[in-house]
Amino acid sequence: MKPKIATFMTAHTVRRIVKKRDYLDKLKGVFSKLSIEKVYIENYRSGLQVTTEELKEVRKLLENEYEVSGGTCIGTWGEKWGRCADYGFKVICLTDSKNLSLLAKVMKQAASVFDEILIDDFWANWCYCDECIGKFNEQYGFNLKVKSFREALLRKDPQIMSCWADYSTKLLIDVSKRYVVGPAKEVNKNVKVILKVAEWRENFHVRGLFFNALKNVFDGFYVGTESREGTQRYGSFYIIEYVRAFVGNKLKGAWFDTYNGYELRIPIGINAYIEQGWHSALGLVDEITLFNARALLEEEKREHFERMSREIPLMKKLRGGIRGESIGLIRPAVQPSSQGATFERYLEDALGMIGVPLKVVPLEHIKNEDYILITEEDIGYIDIFELIERGCNLVVTSMAAELIAKGALGESGLELLGLSKVMPLRYEAKDVHAFVYKGNVIMLEHRRPSGMVVGPILNLDRGRVLAYASDGKESYPVIYISEYKGTKVYVLCVTKYMPYLKTLYPEIIRQVVRDIALEYLGVGLVRYRDALFNVSVFPYTDGTVSLMNMNDYGVTFDLVLDKGKARIKFSKVPKDTVLGKAKIEHISEDSEKISMHIRMPPNSIDAVKFA
Numbered sequence: 001m002k003p004k005i006a007t008f009m010t011a012h013t014v015r016r017i018v019k020k021r022d023y024l025d026k027l028k029g030v031f032s033k034l035s036i037e038k039v040y041i042e043n044y045r046s047g048l049q050v051t052t053e054e055l056k057e058v059r060k061l062l063e064n065e066y067e068v069s070g071g072t073c074i075g076t077w078g079e080k081w082g083r084c085a086d087y088g089f090k091v092i093c094l095t096d097s098k099n100l101s102l103l104a105k106v107m108k109q110a111a112s113v114f115d116e117i118l119i120d121d122f123w124a125n126w127c128y129c130d131e132c133i134g135k136f137n138e139q140y141g142f143n144l145k146v147k148s149f150r151e152a153l154l155r156k157d158p159q160i161m162s163c164w165a166d167y168s169t170k171l172l173i174d175v176s177k178r179y180v181v182g183p184a185k186e187v188n189k190n191v192k193v194i195l196k197v198a199e200w201r202e203n204f205h206v207r208g209l210f211f212n213a214l215k216n217v218f219d220g221f222y223v224g225t226e227s228r229e230g231t232q233r234y235g236s237f238y239i240i241e242y243v244r245a246f247v248g249n250k251l252k253g254a255w256f257d258t259y260n261g262y263e264l265r266i267p268i269g270i271n272a273y274i275e276q277g278w279h280s281a282l283g284l285v286d287e288i289t290l291f292n293a294r295a296l297l298e299e300e301k302r303e304h305f306e307r308m309s310r311e312i313p314l315m316k317k318l319r320g321g322i323r324g325e326s327i328g329l330i331r332p333a334v335q336p337s338s339q340g341a342t343f344e345r346y347l348e349d350a351l352g353m354i355g356v357p358l359k360v361v362p363l364e365h366i367k368n369e370d371y372i373l374i375t376e377e378d379i380g381y382i383d384i385f386e387l388i389e390r391g392c393n394l395v396v397t398s399m400a401a402e403l404i405a406k407g408a409l410g411e412s413g414l415e416l417l418g419l420s421k422v423m424p425l426r427y428e429a430k431d432v433h434a435f436v437y438k439g440n441v442i443m444l445e446h447r448r449p450s451g452m453v454v455g456p457i458l459n460l461d462r463g464r465v466l467a468y469a470s471d472g473k474e475s476y477p478v479i480y481i482s483e484y485k486g487t488k489v490y491v492l493c494v495t496k497y498m499p500y501l502k503t504l505y506p507e508i509i510r511q512v513v514r515d516i517a518l519e520y521l522g523v524g525l526v527r528y529r530d531a532l533f534n535v536s537v538f539p540y541t542d543g544t545v546s547l548m549n550m551n552d553y554g555v556t557f558d559l560v561l562d563k564g565k566a567r568i569k570f571s572k573v574p575k576d577t578v579l580g581k582a583k584i585e586h587i588s589e590d591s592e593k594i595s596m597h598i599r600m601p602p603n604s605i606d607a608v609k610f611a
């Protein structure tokens with residue numbers, strides 16, 4: 001039953017096991033509690049390369065009870081290596097010849113013991129040393145010193161970033177072929193080399209991790225589903241969808257650790273840790289790796305793993321029963337070279353946290369009548385008018401609308417959004433203290449400031465306004481729908497200040513956004529009395545709808561299915577949930593719609609099945 005649960009033993013743990021055999025017995029005890037079936041055994045990390053004998057010995061100690069594979073952390077630097085870059089952690093320079101020959105040595109050793117090698121996510125181009133910038137200048141015709149290059153990155157100079165992304169990709173691909181995958185296959189022609197990419201998706205391209213190129217070099221991919229404290233946890237699910245959109249079934253697994261992201265020694269909160277696991281499972285990967293084996297015995301993480309050991313059988317049950325693909329409001333698969341958006345960085349994660357499901361889809365698979373979420377990142381990367389030609393409907397975010405209003409798509413862009421040719425952009429941002437929905441003024445001021453910010457404020461020529469914001473003197477359109485060449489164009493001027501969208505705007509604003517996704521998907525969440533955030537919905541084509549409440553209090557909402565429109569299989573009205581945690585309190589059904597009133601306990605995950 002999927003997913004398979006694995007763990008990863010760092011080189012330091014491998015050495016410790018060789019020295020202290022009873023340490024392995026303790027590890028095995030916790031492996032069994034966590035249903036661990038597979039162990040990755042690492043040969044190199046941060047300067048420590050274990051001997052081939054040590055590697056073989058640990059393999060032998062584990063292989064009778066577990067599936068075993070190799071692991072490695074090339075990219076990390078050690079004292080015997082050449083130049084490095086220091087980010088608080090040290091990573092190797094990819095143009096240093098000493099580093100290149102050591103890389104080949106590490107990879108050959110791992111491939112001599114294992115038929116599969118999983119590379120941890122330090123494998124990227126991180127270096128801005130004099131030599132690297134010199135090579136970049138030479139290839140692209142710039143004449144930059146390291147300091148001026150770094151300043152250009154800071155102001156996101158599009159030309160320099162785009163060239164640097166190209167440079168990094170070519171460098172990483174060349175080094176990966178000649179010093180990583182090549183040497184490994186030289187000693188073991190059957191070896192599969194799997195690359196894990198990290199949780200920072202906005203930096204992939206600029207650090208050389210460009211999937212269109214990588215997928216021709218590596219045999220498979222793994223993805224980091226770490227959420228980190230203070231981030232929007234739906235991102236742990238979204239990143240799986242994101243990577244899969246580029247690499248397809250080369251995506252093998254998800255991996256997350258126990259760190260909170262601010263300080264490595266402090267663990268992430270227990271609920272967030274468990275949710276990382278659930279998001280990984282709901283991303284439908286075949287394998288989930290708990291990083292790392294040594295952490296499983298750390299006292300300050302005891303409760304994390306105790307909880308995890310109880311959740312894993314439930315993850316297997318729920319995940320094992322899903323036979324379809326996830327669906328959601330569509331994000332086109334693009335890998336911008338510019339470190340992505342500024343205001344709308346990780347917007348997808350925040351939308352996921354207010355119950356708007358998202359699906360990343362390669363551009364060529366986007367169809368007639370699909371609803372496409374167009375964000376800041378897409379302007380300049382995607383041919384939006386071609387999507388209109390295909391008959392797609394658009395959901396345009398604040399920053400995308402602002403760029404279009406400023407002329408990013410010329411006069412046709414103004415036409416697309418129904419904007420006035422005269423001063424299409426009134427304000428980039430506006431302080432307001434109320435919203436107006438269907439004529440009702442909605443304010444929130446109980447124990448908090450009533451002031452809020454929205455933006456941009458656009459000057460509309462046409463369109464139907466769904467919600468206004470007001471400063472008491474004037475009302476400004478903030479969500480509206482316009483038609484363009486027979487397709488719908490929704491414009492959401494409420495996404496620029498994401499923390500407001502997620503929790504501080506009145507609930508009706510989140511519901512208007514959810515309703516757009518519901519109109520497309522035919523399945524979704526409708527609020528019931530209270531504000532609905534930190535709640536995610538995961539619909540799958542087989543009729544499964546998974547639900548996650550990430551609040552430490554119970555929530556109630558309606559799960560609505562539109563019989564005529566649902567893009568999921570529908571053959572029955574479920575009376576019970578899959579795990580029995582959420583309660584279906586009431587079901588109402590008419591010829592068009594099913595509405596299920598569902599109560600979810602604090603920090604809980606469950607699902608219902610409509611087929």
Ligand SMILES: [Zn+2]
Pocket residue numbers: 083093094095096127128129130131132
């Ligand atoms: Zn360098």
